[in-house]
Amino acid sequence: MLKLTGVTKSFGDKLVLHPTTIEFEQGKTSVLIGTSGCGKSTLLRLMIGLIAPNTGEVEFDNTPLSKDNLEQVRHRIGYMIQDGGLFPHLTVRRNVTLLASHLGWEREKVETRLHELLELVHLEADLLEKYPTQISGGQRQRVALMRALFLDPDVLLLDEPMGALDPIIRSNLQAELRExxxxxxxxxxxxxxDIGEAAFLGDVIHVLQAGRILQTGTFTELVHQPQDPFVVEFINAQRSPVEDLQRRES
Ligand SMILES: Nc1ncnc2c1ncn2[C@@H]1O[C@H](COP(=O)(O)OP(=O)(O)OP(=O)(O)O)[C@@H](O)[C@H]1O
Ligand SMILES: [Mg+2]
Structure with missing residues (x-):
């Protein structure tokens, strides 16, 4: 569905993505995981054509991304940027429905979809007339998720979509999204x-470090056949609360 071939990306003289070839299969959930600054958001931005690669090619549905098809492609991709990226001067309702209105959806269809999604992300309808600064961080994140899902796109690019949610909402939403x-x-x-989220949602997990994909595999493969000490370190760095308590008491 999405394919990068020999893609590199530099900002100034800093190479942030080493030559990367990676394919994302239709109907699968792929997870990008790795330490801060390793290039995860950069990869997503390349896929949706917000930034252009220095070398290599990005293909969507077997067609190379180009200026001519970019707008069409974007209508088939729901993209949630890190921190949500809601427009501060628009209400929640406008933020979520902007693109659908622009595409000429009928009012009734918009309302139906809006309420379907409110239910999915567990938000109350009275939030719709508020502005992003008038709602909490976790609520903003769920509004941003509604916006990404609104057009029922074939492909979803989600950049840390649940980072700001409390554990109960997060766990419920993970289960519903997986479904x-x-x-x-x-x-x-x-x-x-979150390695737990990766294990729960990901059919395939790509572990990144410093602009390179170190290993691709299922969670089980990463645990049992790690190909790099960093993979072991990354998985082991995430402890359960019980382990944290034992660590504190030891
Ligand atoms: N527009 C830009 N100009 C210059 N450098 C950039 C730009 N965007 C990203 N970078 C750099 O590229 C590297 C990768 O950034 P990226 O945002 O992809 O990291 P990330 O893996 O998403 O990190 P995080 O987990 O903190 O969100 C970082 O070193 C970052 O500073
Ligand atoms: Mg990022």
Whole structure:
């Protein structure tokens, strides 16, 4: 569905993405995981054509991304940027429905979809008339997720979509999203720092370090056949609360 071939990216003289070839299969959830600054958001931005690669090619549905097809492609991709990226001068309602209105959706269809999604992300309808600064960080994140899902896109690029949610909402939403991704056969590329979330949602996990993909595999493969000490370190660095308590007491 999405394919990068020999893609590199530099900012100034800093190479932030080494030559990368990676394919994201239709209907699968792929997770990008790795330490801060390793290039996860850069990869997503390349896929949706917000930045252009220095070398190599990005393909969407077997067609290379170009200026001519970029707008069409974007309508098929739901993209949630890190921190949500809501427009501060627009209400929640406008933020979520902007693109659908622009595409000429009928009012009734917009309202139906809006309420479906409110239910999915567990938000109350009275939030719709508020501005992003008038709601909490976790609520903003869920509004941003509604916006990414609104057009029911084939592909979802989600950049740490659940980082600001409390553990209960997060866990519920993970379960519901997994169900949606599976039942509707969505192609999902999800960035997270949370190895548990990666294990729960990811069919395939790509571990990145300093602009390189170190290992690609299922969670089980990463645990049992790690190909690099960093993979072991990254997985082991995330402890359960019980382990944290034992560590504190030892
Ligand atoms: N527009 C830019 N100009 C210059 N450098 C940039 C730009 N965008 C990203 N970088 C640099 O590229 C590297 C990768 O950044 P990126 O945002 O992809 O990291 P990330 O893996 O998403 O990190 P995080 O987990 O903190 O979100 C970092 O060193 C960052 O400083
Ligand atoms: Mg990032």
């Amino acid at each position: 949606i991704f599976r039942s509707l056969g969505k192609t999902v590329i999800l960035v997270t720092h």
